[in-house]
Amino acid sequence: MQVWPSAKIRAHLGVALGLALAGLAGAAFGAWPWTAAALGLGLGAGWYLWMAGRYHRRRSLVAEPFPEPWRKILNRRVDFYRSLDSDDARRRFEDDVRIFLAEQQVYGAGEGDARLEIDDETRLLIAASAAILGHGMPDLEWPRMRDIVVHPRAFDENYSGEGDAHISGMVHYQGPILYSERDLKLGFRRHDGHNVGLHELAHVLDLADGAADGVPAGAAWVSSAPWLEIVSDRLRKLRQHRYPHVLRDYAGTNEAEFFAVAVESFFERPRKLRDKDPELYTMLSEYFGQDPAKTPQRRSPRKFR
Ligand SMILES: [Zn+2]
Structure with a gap:
Protein backbone atom coordinates (compact mmCIF):
# COMPACT_ATOMS: atom_id res chain seq x y z
CA MET A 1 0.00 0.00 0.00
CA GLU A 64 4.65 7.17 14.91
CA PRO A 65 7.16 4.55 16.05
CA PHE A 66 6.00 1.00 15.32
CA PRO A 67 4.79 -0.62 18.58
CA GLU A 68 7.60 -2.75 20.02
CA PRO A 69 5.26 -5.50 21.33
CA TRP A 70 3.88 -5.87 17.79
CA ARG A 71 7.41 -6.16 16.41
CA LYS A 72 8.12 -8.94 18.91
CA ILE A 73 5.02 -10.85 17.83
CA LEU A 74 5.90 -10.49 14.13
CA ASN A 75 9.44 -11.68 14.86
CA ARG A 76 8.21 -14.66 16.78
CA ARG A 77 5.36 -15.74 14.58
CA VAL A 78 5.90 -14.55 11.03
CA ASP A 79 8.84 -16.19 9.25
CA PHE A 80 8.33 -14.00 6.18
CA TYR A 81 8.97 -10.91 8.33
CA ARG A 82 11.99 -12.51 10.00
CA SER A 83 13.41 -13.29 6.57
CA LEU A 84 13.26 -9.69 5.32
CA ASP A 85 16.85 -8.64 4.87
CA SER A 86 16.76 -4.85 4.86
CA ASP A 87 15.50 -2.11 7.15
CA ASP A 88 13.56 -0.68 4.25
CA ALA A 89 11.74 -3.97 3.59
CA ARG A 90 10.92 -4.36 7.28
CA ARG A 91 9.65 -0.78 7.50
CA ARG A 92 7.41 -1.29 4.45
CA PHE A 93 6.06 -4.50 5.94
CA GLU A 94 5.36 -2.80 9.27
CA ASP A 95 3.67 0.12 7.52
CA ASP A 96 1.46 -2.27 5.54
CA VAL A 97 0.53 -4.07 8.75
CA ARG A 98 -0.50 -0.98 10.66
CA ILE A 99 -2.27 0.67 7.75
CA PHE A 100 -4.24 -2.54 7.21
CA LEU A 101 -5.23 -2.67 10.88
CA ALA A 102 -6.15 1.02 10.93
CA GLU A 103 -8.35 0.78 7.85
CA GLN A 104 -10.00 -2.63 8.19
CA GLN A 105 -12.63 -3.76 10.68
CA VAL A 106 -11.29 -6.85 12.46
CA TYR A 107 -13.36 -8.19 15.36
CA GLY A 108 -14.42 -11.34 17.16
CA ALA A 109 -17.63 -13.20 16.31
CA GLY A 110 -20.65 -13.00 18.60
CA GLU A 111 -22.80 -10.29 20.13
CA GLY A 112 -22.48 -8.20 23.27
CA ASP A 113 -20.85 -9.99 26.20
CA ALA A 114 -20.55 -13.18 24.16
CA ARG A 115 -18.35 -11.50 21.55
CA LEU A 116 -15.00 -13.24 21.16
CA GLU A 117 -12.10 -11.15 22.44
CA ILE A 118 -9.24 -11.33 19.99
CA ASP A 119 -5.63 -10.66 20.87
CA ASP A 120 -2.93 -8.65 19.12
CA GLU A 121 -1.37 -11.80 17.70
CA THR A 122 -4.57 -12.68 15.84
CA ARG A 123 -4.93 -9.16 14.44
CA LEU A 124 -1.28 -9.07 13.45
CA LEU A 125 -1.40 -12.44 11.70
CA ILE A 126 -4.33 -11.29 9.58
CA ALA A 127 -2.57 -8.03 8.72
CA ALA A 128 0.70 -9.91 8.11
CA SER A 129 -1.11 -12.15 5.62
CA ALA A 130 -2.09 -9.04 3.68
CA ALA A 131 1.42 -7.59 3.99
CA ILE A 132 2.99 -10.83 2.71
CA LEU A 133 0.76 -10.96 -0.37
CA GLY A 134 1.24 -7.26 -1.10
CA HIS A 135 4.95 -6.99 -0.35
CA GLY A 136 5.95 -6.90 -4.02
CA MET A 137 2.88 -4.97 -5.18
CA PRO A 138 3.28 -1.46 -3.74
CA ASP A 139 0.15 -0.18 -5.49
CA LEU A 140 -2.12 -2.88 -4.10
CA GLU A 141 -5.10 -1.51 -2.17
CA TRP A 142 -7.28 -3.89 -0.16
CA PRO A 143 -11.02 -3.30 -0.52
CA ARG A 144 -12.38 -1.71 2.63
CA MET A 145 -15.95 -2.91 2.53
CA ARG A 146 -15.25 -6.34 3.96
CA ASP A 147 -15.45 -6.85 7.72
CA ILE A 148 -13.08 -9.48 9.07
CA VAL A 149 -14.79 -11.65 11.66
CA VAL A 150 -12.80 -14.05 13.81
CA HIS A 151 -14.37 -17.24 15.18
CA PRO A 152 -12.61 -19.13 17.97
CA ARG A 153 -12.22 -22.35 15.98
CA ALA A 154 -13.45 -24.05 12.81
CA PHE A 155 -17.15 -23.52 12.11
CA ASP A 156 -19.85 -25.05 9.93
CA GLU A 157 -22.23 -23.53 7.35
CA ASN A 158 -24.34 -22.09 10.19
CA TYR A 159 -21.26 -20.50 11.77
CA SER A 160 -21.47 -22.89 14.68
CA GLY A 161 -18.35 -24.46 16.14
CA GLU A 162 -20.15 -27.61 17.29
CA GLY A 163 -20.32 -31.02 15.65
CA ASP A 164 -18.30 -31.64 12.50
CA ALA A 165 -17.36 -28.00 12.02
CA HIS A 166 -14.55 -28.00 9.46
CA ILE A 167 -14.43 -24.55 7.85
CA SER A 168 -11.28 -22.66 8.86
CA GLY A 169 -11.96 -19.58 6.77
CA MET A 170 -14.40 -18.17 4.26
CA VAL A 171 -14.93 -15.13 2.08
CA HIS A 172 -18.45 -14.09 1.24
CA TYR A 173 -18.89 -12.94 -2.32
CA GLN A 174 -19.42 -9.30 -1.35
CA GLY A 175 -19.42 -9.62 2.39
CA PRO A 176 -17.15 -10.37 5.31
CA ILE A 177 -14.06 -12.53 5.57
CA LEU A 178 -14.35 -15.15 8.31
CA TYR A 179 -11.44 -16.79 10.07
CA SER A 180 -11.04 -19.51 12.65
CA GLU A 181 -8.55 -18.06 15.13
CA ARG A 182 -7.13 -21.47 15.95
CA ASP A 183 -6.49 -22.34 12.30
CA LEU A 184 -5.10 -18.89 11.55
CA LYS A 185 -2.45 -19.33 14.25
CA LEU A 186 -1.70 -22.91 13.21
CA GLY A 187 -1.16 -21.73 9.64
CA PHE A 188 1.79 -19.61 10.73
CA ARG A 189 3.32 -22.31 12.91
CA ARG A 190 3.69 -24.97 10.25
CA HIS A 191 5.02 -24.89 6.72
CA ASP A 192 2.78 -27.48 5.23
CA GLY A 193 1.26 -25.42 2.43
CA HIS A 194 -1.75 -24.70 4.61
CA ASN A 195 -2.18 -21.09 5.71
CA VAL A 196 -5.75 -19.89 6.01
CA GLY A 197 -4.60 -16.28 6.48
CA LEU A 198 -3.06 -16.23 3.00
CA HIS A 199 -5.76 -18.46 1.51
CA GLU A 200 -8.74 -16.20 2.24
CA LEU A 201 -6.95 -13.03 1.19
CA ALA A 202 -5.93 -14.75 -2.05
CA HIS A 203 -9.68 -15.21 -2.65
CA VAL A 204 -10.13 -11.48 -2.04
CA LEU A 205 -7.55 -10.74 -4.76
CA ASP A 206 -9.33 -13.18 -7.05
CA LEU A 207 -12.73 -11.60 -6.33
CA ALA A 208 -11.49 -8.04 -6.89
CA ASP A 209 -12.32 -8.30 -10.59
CA GLY A 210 -15.82 -9.50 -9.74
CA ALA A 211 -15.39 -13.21 -10.41
CA ALA A 212 -14.05 -16.15 -8.40
CA ASP A 213 -12.33 -17.63 -11.43
CA GLY A 214 -8.79 -18.11 -10.17
CA VAL A 215 -7.63 -15.04 -12.10
CA PRO A 216 -6.74 -12.22 -9.71
CA ALA A 217 -7.34 -8.58 -10.54
CA GLY A 218 -4.46 -6.54 -11.86
CA ALA A 219 -2.43 -9.44 -13.22
CA ALA A 220 -0.64 -8.72 -16.48
CA TRP A 221 -1.81 -12.16 -17.53
CA VAL A 222 -5.42 -11.57 -16.47
CA SER A 223 -6.94 -12.60 -19.76
CA SER A 224 -3.92 -14.45 -20.98
CA ALA A 225 -4.33 -17.86 -22.47
CA PRO A 226 -1.24 -19.43 -20.81
CA TRP A 227 -2.60 -18.85 -17.31
CA LEU A 228 -6.02 -20.25 -18.13
CA GLU A 229 -4.34 -23.22 -19.77
CA ILE A 230 -2.12 -23.82 -16.77
CA VAL A 231 -5.11 -23.71 -14.44
CA SER A 232 -7.24 -26.12 -16.44
CA ASP A 233 -4.31 -28.46 -17.08
CA ARG A 234 -3.34 -28.57 -13.38
CA LEU A 235 -6.95 -28.99 -12.29
CA ARG A 236 -7.30 -31.98 -14.58
CA LYS A 237 -4.09 -33.53 -13.28
CA LEU A 238 -5.04 -32.89 -9.65
CA ARG A 239 -8.37 -34.61 -10.19
CA GLN A 240 -6.67 -37.56 -11.85
CA HIS A 241 -4.06 -37.67 -9.04
CA ARG A 242 -1.31 -37.07 -11.57
CA TYR A 243 -0.02 -33.78 -10.09
CA PRO A 244 3.09 -33.77 -7.85
CA HIS A 245 2.47 -33.45 -4.12
CA VAL A 246 3.02 -29.74 -3.78
CA LEU A 247 -0.56 -28.45 -3.60
CA ARG A 248 -3.16 -29.66 -1.14
CA ASP A 249 -5.85 -31.85 -2.76
CA TYR A 250 -8.34 -29.09 -2.09
CA ALA A 251 -6.78 -27.20 -5.03
CA GLY A 252 -8.65 -29.58 -7.31
CA THR A 253 -12.04 -28.22 -6.16
CA ASN A 254 -12.31 -25.46 -8.78
CA GLU A 255 -10.36 -22.55 -10.32
CA ALA A 256 -10.79 -20.26 -7.31
CA GLU A 257 -9.53 -22.86 -4.83
CA PHE A 258 -6.71 -23.75 -7.17
CA PHE A 259 -5.47 -20.17 -7.09
CA ALA A 260 -5.87 -19.79 -3.31
CA VAL A 261 -4.09 -23.09 -2.56
CA ALA A 262 -1.33 -22.33 -5.09
CA VAL A 263 -0.74 -19.02 -3.29
CA GLU A 264 -0.35 -20.86 0.02
CA SER A 265 2.30 -23.14 -1.46
CA PHE A 266 4.00 -20.27 -3.28
CA PHE A 267 4.70 -18.58 0.06
CA GLU A 268 4.96 -21.60 2.34
CA ARG A 269 6.91 -24.07 0.19
CA PRO A 270 8.33 -21.92 -2.60
CA ARG A 271 11.33 -24.08 -3.45
CA LYS A 272 9.28 -27.21 -3.70
CA LEU A 273 6.72 -25.47 -5.92
CA ARG A 274 9.47 -24.02 -8.13
CA ASP A 275 11.11 -27.43 -8.51
CA LYS A 276 7.91 -29.38 -9.14
CA ASP A 277 6.01 -26.86 -11.25
CA PRO A 278 8.30 -24.07 -12.50
CA GLU A 279 5.66 -22.76 -14.90
CA LEU A 280 3.11 -22.17 -12.17
CA TYR A 281 5.80 -20.75 -9.88
CA THR A 282 6.88 -18.24 -12.54
CA MET A 283 3.33 -17.01 -13.16
CA LEU A 284 2.79 -16.43 -9.45
CA SER A 285 6.22 -14.87 -9.06
CA GLU A 286 5.44 -12.36 -11.83
CA TYR A 287 2.06 -11.52 -10.36
CA PHE A 288 3.24 -11.04 -6.78
CA GLY A 289 6.50 -9.36 -7.76
CA GLN A 290 8.34 -11.73 -5.43
CA ASP A 291 10.70 -14.68 -5.71
CA PRO A 292 10.33 -16.39 -2.33
CA ALA A 293 12.30 -19.48 -3.40
CA LYS A 294 15.39 -17.29 -3.46
CA THR A 295 14.89 -15.90 0.04
CA PRO A 296 17.01 -17.57 2.69
CA GLN A 297 14.50 -19.19 5.01
CA ARG A 298 14.74 -18.13 8.60
CA ARG A 299 12.41 -20.31 10.55
CA SER A 300 10.99 -19.40 13.91
CA PRO A 301 12.13 -21.49 16.83
CA ARG A 302 10.18 -24.73 16.80
CA LYS A 303 8.98 -24.50 20.38
CA PHE A 304 5.45 -23.24 20.63
CA ARG A 305 2.79 -23.41 23.19
ZN1 LIG B 1 -10.96 -21.35 -0.44
Whole structure:
Protein backbone atom coordinates (compact mmCIF):
# COMPACT_ATOMS: atom_id res chain seq x y z
CA MET A 1 0.00 0.00 0.00
CA GLN A 2 1.21 3.46 -0.78
CA VAL A 3 1.49 5.81 2.18
CA TRP A 4 1.73 9.00 0.14
CA PRO A 5 1.21 8.53 -3.61
CA SER A 6 2.22 12.07 -4.66
CA ALA A 7 1.00 11.94 -8.25
CA LYS A 8 -2.43 10.70 -7.19
CA ILE A 9 -2.69 13.30 -4.45
CA ARG A 10 -1.65 16.10 -6.84
CA ALA A 11 -4.35 14.95 -9.26
CA HIS A 12 -7.01 15.03 -6.51
CA LEU A 13 -5.81 18.46 -5.46
CA GLY A 14 -6.06 19.61 -9.08
CA VAL A 15 -9.69 18.49 -9.32
CA ALA A 16 -10.45 20.13 -5.96
CA LEU A 17 -8.91 23.44 -7.07
CA GLY A 18 -10.78 23.22 -10.38
CA LEU A 19 -14.09 22.85 -8.53
CA ALA A 20 -13.24 25.75 -6.21
CA LEU A 21 -12.21 27.99 -9.12
CA ALA A 22 -15.35 27.10 -11.05
CA GLY A 23 -17.36 28.16 -8.00
CA LEU A 24 -15.45 31.46 -7.72
CA ALA A 25 -15.89 32.12 -11.45
CA GLY A 26 -19.60 31.49 -11.01
CA ALA A 27 -19.58 33.95 -8.11
CA ALA A 28 -17.89 36.63 -10.22
CA PHE A 29 -20.16 36.32 -13.22
CA GLY A 30 -23.31 34.55 -12.08
CA ALA A 31 -26.59 35.71 -10.59
CA TRP A 32 -26.09 33.89 -7.23
CA PRO A 33 -22.51 34.77 -6.25
CA TRP A 34 -22.57 33.50 -2.65
CA THR A 35 -24.24 30.26 -3.55
CA ALA A 36 -21.82 29.59 -6.43
CA ALA A 37 -18.77 30.39 -4.28
CA ALA A 38 -19.96 28.22 -1.37
CA LEU A 39 -20.86 25.36 -3.68
CA GLY A 40 -17.51 25.42 -5.51
CA LEU A 41 -15.44 25.66 -2.34
CA GLY A 42 -17.56 23.03 -0.57
CA LEU A 43 -17.34 20.57 -3.46
CA GLY A 44 -13.61 21.17 -3.85
CA ALA A 45 -12.89 20.60 -0.16
CA GLY A 46 -15.24 17.63 0.00
CA TRP A 47 -13.61 16.03 -3.03
CA TYR A 48 -10.12 16.43 -1.58
CA LEU A 49 -11.04 15.06 1.85
CA TRP A 50 -12.89 12.13 0.31
CA MET A 51 -10.14 11.18 -2.12
CA ALA A 52 -6.95 12.12 -0.28
CA GLY A 53 -7.95 12.16 3.41
CA ARG A 54 -6.85 8.57 3.91
CA TYR A 55 -3.29 9.35 2.75
CA HIS A 56 -3.00 12.13 5.30
CA ARG A 57 -4.13 9.66 7.97
CA ARG A 58 -1.62 7.08 6.69
CA ARG A 59 1.20 9.60 6.78
CA SER A 60 0.58 10.54 10.40
CA LEU A 61 0.13 6.88 11.34
CA VAL A 62 3.51 5.81 9.97
CA ALA A 63 5.23 8.83 11.51
CA GLU A 64 4.65 7.17 14.91
CA PRO A 65 7.16 4.55 16.05
CA PHE A 66 6.00 1.00 15.32
CA PRO A 67 4.79 -0.62 18.58
CA GLU A 68 7.60 -2.75 20.02
CA PRO A 69 5.26 -5.50 21.33
CA TRP A 70 3.88 -5.87 17.79
CA ARG A 71 7.41 -6.16 16.41
CA LYS A 72 8.12 -8.94 18.91
CA ILE A 73 5.02 -10.85 17.83
CA LEU A 74 5.90 -10.49 14.13
CA ASN A 75 9.44 -11.68 14.86
CA ARG A 76 8.21 -14.66 16.78
CA ARG A 77 5.36 -15.74 14.58
CA VAL A 78 5.90 -14.55 11.03
CA ASP A 79 8.84 -16.19 9.25
CA PHE A 80 8.33 -14.00 6.18
CA TYR A 81 8.97 -10.91 8.33
CA ARG A 82 11.99 -12.51 10.00
CA SER A 83 13.41 -13.29 6.57
CA LEU A 84 13.26 -9.69 5.32
CA ASP A 85 16.85 -8.64 4.87
CA SER A 86 16.76 -4.85 4.86
CA ASP A 87 15.50 -2.11 7.15
CA ASP A 88 13.56 -0.68 4.25
CA ALA A 89 11.74 -3.97 3.59
CA ARG A 90 10.92 -4.36 7.28
CA ARG A 91 9.65 -0.78 7.50
CA ARG A 92 7.41 -1.29 4.45
CA PHE A 93 6.06 -4.50 5.94
CA GLU A 94 5.36 -2.80 9.27
CA ASP A 95 3.67 0.12 7.52
CA ASP A 96 1.46 -2.27 5.54
CA VAL A 97 0.53 -4.07 8.75
CA ARG A 98 -0.50 -0.98 10.66
CA ILE A 99 -2.27 0.67 7.75
CA PHE A 100 -4.24 -2.54 7.21
CA LEU A 101 -5.23 -2.67 10.88
CA ALA A 102 -6.15 1.02 10.93
CA GLU A 103 -8.35 0.78 7.85
CA GLN A 104 -10.00 -2.63 8.19
CA GLN A 105 -12.63 -3.76 10.68
CA VAL A 106 -11.29 -6.85 12.46
CA TYR A 107 -13.36 -8.19 15.36
CA GLY A 108 -14.42 -11.34 17.16
CA ALA A 109 -17.63 -13.20 16.31
CA GLY A 110 -20.65 -13.00 18.60
CA GLU A 111 -22.80 -10.29 20.13
CA GLY A 112 -22.48 -8.20 23.27
CA ASP A 113 -20.85 -9.99 26.20
CA ALA A 114 -20.55 -13.18 24.16
CA ARG A 115 -18.35 -11.50 21.55
CA LEU A 116 -15.00 -13.24 21.16
CA GLU A 117 -12.10 -11.15 22.44
CA ILE A 118 -9.24 -11.33 19.99
CA ASP A 119 -5.63 -10.66 20.87
CA ASP A 120 -2.93 -8.65 19.12
CA GLU A 121 -1.37 -11.80 17.70
CA THR A 122 -4.57 -12.68 15.84
CA ARG A 123 -4.93 -9.16 14.44
CA LEU A 124 -1.28 -9.07 13.45
CA LEU A 125 -1.40 -12.44 11.70
CA ILE A 126 -4.33 -11.29 9.58
CA ALA A 127 -2.57 -8.03 8.72
CA ALA A 128 0.70 -9.91 8.11
CA SER A 129 -1.11 -12.15 5.62
CA ALA A 130 -2.09 -9.04 3.68
CA ALA A 131 1.42 -7.59 3.99
CA ILE A 132 2.99 -10.83 2.71
CA LEU A 133 0.76 -10.96 -0.37
CA GLY A 134 1.24 -7.26 -1.10
CA HIS A 135 4.95 -6.99 -0.35
CA GLY A 136 5.95 -6.90 -4.02
CA MET A 137 2.88 -4.97 -5.18
CA PRO A 138 3.28 -1.46 -3.74
CA ASP A 139 0.15 -0.18 -5.49
CA LEU A 140 -2.12 -2.88 -4.10
CA GLU A 141 -5.10 -1.51 -2.17
CA TRP A 142 -7.28 -3.89 -0.16
CA PRO A 143 -11.02 -3.30 -0.52
CA ARG A 144 -12.38 -1.71 2.63
CA MET A 145 -15.95 -2.91 2.53
CA ARG A 146 -15.25 -6.34 3.96
CA ASP A 147 -15.45 -6.85 7.72
CA ILE A 148 -13.08 -9.48 9.07
CA VAL A 149 -14.79 -11.65 11.66
CA VAL A 150 -12.80 -14.05 13.81
CA HIS A 151 -14.37 -17.24 15.18
CA PRO A 152 -12.61 -19.13 17.97
CA ARG A 153 -12.22 -22.35 15.98
CA ALA A 154 -13.45 -24.05 12.81
CA PHE A 155 -17.15 -23.52 12.11
CA ASP A 156 -19.85 -25.05 9.93
CA GLU A 157 -22.23 -23.53 7.35
CA ASN A 158 -24.34 -22.09 10.19
CA TYR A 159 -21.26 -20.50 11.77
CA SER A 160 -21.47 -22.89 14.68
CA GLY A 161 -18.35 -24.46 16.14
CA GLU A 162 -20.15 -27.61 17.29
CA GLY A 163 -20.32 -31.02 15.65
CA ASP A 164 -18.30 -31.64 12.50
CA ALA A 165 -17.36 -28.00 12.02
CA HIS A 166 -14.55 -28.00 9.46
CA ILE A 167 -14.43 -24.55 7.85
CA SER A 168 -11.28 -22.66 8.86
CA GLY A 169 -11.96 -19.58 6.77
CA MET A 170 -14.40 -18.17 4.26
CA VAL A 171 -14.93 -15.13 2.08
CA HIS A 172 -18.45 -14.09 1.24
CA TYR A 173 -18.89 -12.94 -2.32
CA GLN A 174 -19.42 -9.30 -1.35
CA GLY A 175 -19.42 -9.62 2.39
CA PRO A 176 -17.15 -10.37 5.31
CA ILE A 177 -14.06 -12.53 5.57
CA LEU A 178 -14.35 -15.15 8.31
CA TYR A 179 -11.44 -16.79 10.07
CA SER A 180 -11.04 -19.51 12.65
CA GLU A 181 -8.55 -18.06 15.13
CA ARG A 182 -7.13 -21.47 15.95
CA ASP A 183 -6.49 -22.34 12.30
CA LEU A 184 -5.10 -18.89 11.55
CA LYS A 185 -2.45 -19.33 14.25
CA LEU A 186 -1.70 -22.91 13.21
CA GLY A 187 -1.16 -21.73 9.64
CA PHE A 188 1.79 -19.61 10.73
CA ARG A 189 3.32 -22.31 12.91
CA ARG A 190 3.69 -24.97 10.25
CA HIS A 191 5.02 -24.89 6.72
CA ASP A 192 2.78 -27.48 5.23
CA GLY A 193 1.26 -25.42 2.43
CA HIS A 194 -1.75 -24.70 4.61
CA ASN A 195 -2.18 -21.09 5.71
CA VAL A 196 -5.75 -19.89 6.01
CA GLY A 197 -4.60 -16.28 6.48
CA LEU A 198 -3.06 -16.23 3.00
CA HIS A 199 -5.76 -18.46 1.51
CA GLU A 200 -8.74 -16.20 2.24
CA LEU A 201 -6.95 -13.03 1.19
CA ALA A 202 -5.93 -14.75 -2.05
CA HIS A 203 -9.68 -15.21 -2.65
CA VAL A 204 -10.13 -11.48 -2.04
CA LEU A 205 -7.55 -10.74 -4.76
CA ASP A 206 -9.33 -13.18 -7.05
CA LEU A 207 -12.73 -11.60 -6.33
CA ALA A 208 -11.49 -8.04 -6.89
CA ASP A 209 -12.32 -8.30 -10.59
CA GLY A 210 -15.82 -9.50 -9.74
CA ALA A 211 -15.39 -13.21 -10.41
CA ALA A 212 -14.05 -16.15 -8.40
CA ASP A 213 -12.33 -17.63 -11.43
CA GLY A 214 -8.79 -18.11 -10.17
CA VAL A 215 -7.63 -15.04 -12.10
CA PRO A 216 -6.74 -12.22 -9.71
CA ALA A 217 -7.34 -8.58 -10.54
CA GLY A 218 -4.46 -6.54 -11.86
CA ALA A 219 -2.43 -9.44 -13.22
CA ALA A 220 -0.64 -8.72 -16.48
CA TRP A 221 -1.81 -12.16 -17.53
CA VAL A 222 -5.42 -11.57 -16.47
CA SER A 223 -6.94 -12.60 -19.76
CA SER A 224 -3.92 -14.45 -20.98
CA ALA A 225 -4.33 -17.86 -22.47
CA PRO A 226 -1.24 -19.43 -20.81
CA TRP A 227 -2.60 -18.85 -17.31
CA LEU A 228 -6.02 -20.25 -18.13
CA GLU A 229 -4.34 -23.22 -19.77
CA ILE A 230 -2.12 -23.82 -16.77
CA VAL A 231 -5.11 -23.71 -14.44
CA SER A 232 -7.24 -26.12 -16.44
CA ASP A 233 -4.31 -28.46 -17.08
CA ARG A 234 -3.34 -28.57 -13.38
CA LEU A 235 -6.95 -28.99 -12.29
CA ARG A 236 -7.30 -31.98 -14.58
CA LYS A 237 -4.09 -33.53 -13.28
CA LEU A 238 -5.04 -32.89 -9.65
CA ARG A 239 -8.37 -34.61 -10.19
CA GLN A 240 -6.67 -37.56 -11.85
CA HIS A 241 -4.06 -37.67 -9.04
CA ARG A 242 -1.31 -37.07 -11.57
CA TYR A 243 -0.02 -33.78 -10.09
CA PRO A 244 3.09 -33.77 -7.85
CA HIS A 245 2.47 -33.45 -4.12
CA VAL A 246 3.02 -29.74 -3.78
CA LEU A 247 -0.56 -28.45 -3.60
CA ARG A 248 -3.16 -29.66 -1.14
CA ASP A 249 -5.85 -31.85 -2.76
CA TYR A 250 -8.34 -29.09 -2.09
CA ALA A 251 -6.78 -27.20 -5.03
CA GLY A 252 -8.65 -29.58 -7.31
CA THR A 253 -12.04 -28.22 -6.16
CA ASN A 254 -12.31 -25.46 -8.78
CA GLU A 255 -10.36 -22.55 -10.32
CA ALA A 256 -10.79 -20.26 -7.31
CA GLU A 257 -9.53 -22.86 -4.83
CA PHE A 258 -6.71 -23.75 -7.17
CA PHE A 259 -5.47 -20.17 -7.09
CA ALA A 260 -5.87 -19.79 -3.31
CA VAL A 261 -4.09 -23.09 -2.56
CA ALA A 262 -1.33 -22.33 -5.09
CA VAL A 263 -0.74 -19.02 -3.29
CA GLU A 264 -0.35 -20.86 0.02
CA SER A 265 2.30 -23.14 -1.46
CA PHE A 266 4.00 -20.27 -3.28
CA PHE A 267 4.70 -18.58 0.06
CA GLU A 268 4.96 -21.60 2.34
CA ARG A 269 6.91 -24.07 0.19
CA PRO A 270 8.33 -21.92 -2.60
CA ARG A 271 11.33 -24.08 -3.45
CA LYS A 272 9.28 -27.21 -3.70
CA LEU A 273 6.72 -25.47 -5.92
CA ARG A 274 9.47 -24.02 -8.13
CA ASP A 275 11.11 -27.43 -8.51
CA LYS A 276 7.91 -29.38 -9.14
CA ASP A 277 6.01 -26.86 -11.25
CA PRO A 278 8.30 -24.07 -12.50
CA GLU A 279 5.66 -22.76 -14.90
CA LEU A 280 3.11 -22.17 -12.17
CA TYR A 281 5.80 -20.75 -9.88
CA THR A 282 6.88 -18.24 -12.54
CA MET A 283 3.33 -17.01 -13.16
CA LEU A 284 2.79 -16.43 -9.45
CA SER A 285 6.22 -14.87 -9.06
CA GLU A 286 5.44 -12.36 -11.83
CA TYR A 287 2.06 -11.52 -10.36
CA PHE A 288 3.24 -11.04 -6.78
CA GLY A 289 6.50 -9.36 -7.76
CA GLN A 290 8.34 -11.73 -5.43
CA ASP A 291 10.70 -14.68 -5.71
CA PRO A 292 10.33 -16.39 -2.33
CA ALA A 293 12.30 -19.48 -3.40
CA LYS A 294 15.39 -17.29 -3.46
CA THR A 295 14.89 -15.90 0.04
CA PRO A 296 17.01 -17.57 2.69
CA GLN A 297 14.50 -19.19 5.01
CA ARG A 298 14.74 -18.13 8.60
CA ARG A 299 12.41 -20.31 10.55
CA SER A 300 10.99 -19.40 13.91
CA PRO A 301 12.13 -21.49 16.83
CA ARG A 302 10.18 -24.73 16.80
CA LYS A 303 8.98 -24.50 20.38
CA PHE A 304 5.45 -23.24 20.63
CA ARG A 305 2.79 -23.41 23.19
ZN1 LIG B 1 -10.96 -21.35 -0.44
